Amino acid sequence: MTKKMFDGAKELALSKGKKLMVIGDPCSGNYFRFMSRFFPNCEHGDVTVDLYGCDSCTKMDINDIGSWNVFEDGSFVIMETGVLGFSKDIVKVLAEIKRVSGGDFLSAGGNRGLTWELFLYRTYSKDLVYSMSPFDSRVDEYYSGLKLGRKGSFRVKF
Ligand SMILES: C[S@@+](CC[C@H](N)C(=O)[O-])C[C@H]1O[C@@H](n2cnc3c(N)ncnc32)[C@H](O)[C@@H]1O
Numbered sequence: 001m002t003k004k005m006f007d008g009a010k011e012l013a014l015s016k017g018k019k020l021m022v023i024g025d026p027c028s029g030n031y032f033r034f035m036s037r038f039f040p041n042c043e044h045g046d047v048t049v050d051l052y053g054c055d056s057c058t059k060m061d062i063n064d065i066g067s068w069n070v071f072e073d074g075s076f077v078i079m080e081t082g083v084l085g086f087s088k089d090i091v092k093v094l095a096e097i098k099r100v101s102g103g104d105f106l107s108a109g110g111n112r113g114l115t116w117e118l119f120l121y122r123t124y125s126k127d128l129v130y131s132m133s134p135f136d137s138r139v140d141e142y143y144s145g146l147k148l149g150r151k152g153s154f155r156v157k158f
Contacts, residue, residue, distance in 0.1 A: 084107065
């Protein structure tokens with residue numbers, strides 16, 4: 001899924017003559033890092049945003065809404081993997097993604113499965129709030145996800 005989405009985002013950026021922003025360090029996590037050397041799912045973008053990312057990343061907190069100002073309107077195609085689940089205010093974060101991407105946004109979504117959604121997510125991070133659904137702005141109108149801990153769901157028009 002991530003590989004397909006990433007390829008789609010890369011093609012879209014090429015065809016529109018836009019730069020590619022990846023949100024979520026593709027090098028993060030030992031397991032993912034090991035796997036990705038052999039089965040690359042996602043590479044860095046022209047800009048890669050991740051608060052705790054590697055040296056190639058722009059270390060930005062997606063929840064610091066003012067920090068998005070460094071990116072111009074419509075300047076990037078944005079591809080996200082596994083970070084928007086940390087959003088404190090998903091409507092505000094999504095509004096910045098829409099502004100910077102000019103509407104060209106793809107996301108591979110978050111982890112799913114009963115045990116993950118009920119309690120395993122807490123062993124990963126106390127700051128993780130959502131598991132997002134995959135999204136492709138070329139076909140999807142609504143961005144949606146589950147609130148972890150089985151606390152409901154949300155759906156926002158993109
Ligand atoms: C599940 S990993 C996703 C990494 C990789 N793209 C993947 O799919 O395997 C979550 C990433 O979100 C980053 N992160 C967590 N909170 C963040 C925040 N508030 N702003 C930006 N990045 C954040 C972490 O540093 C971590 O690399």
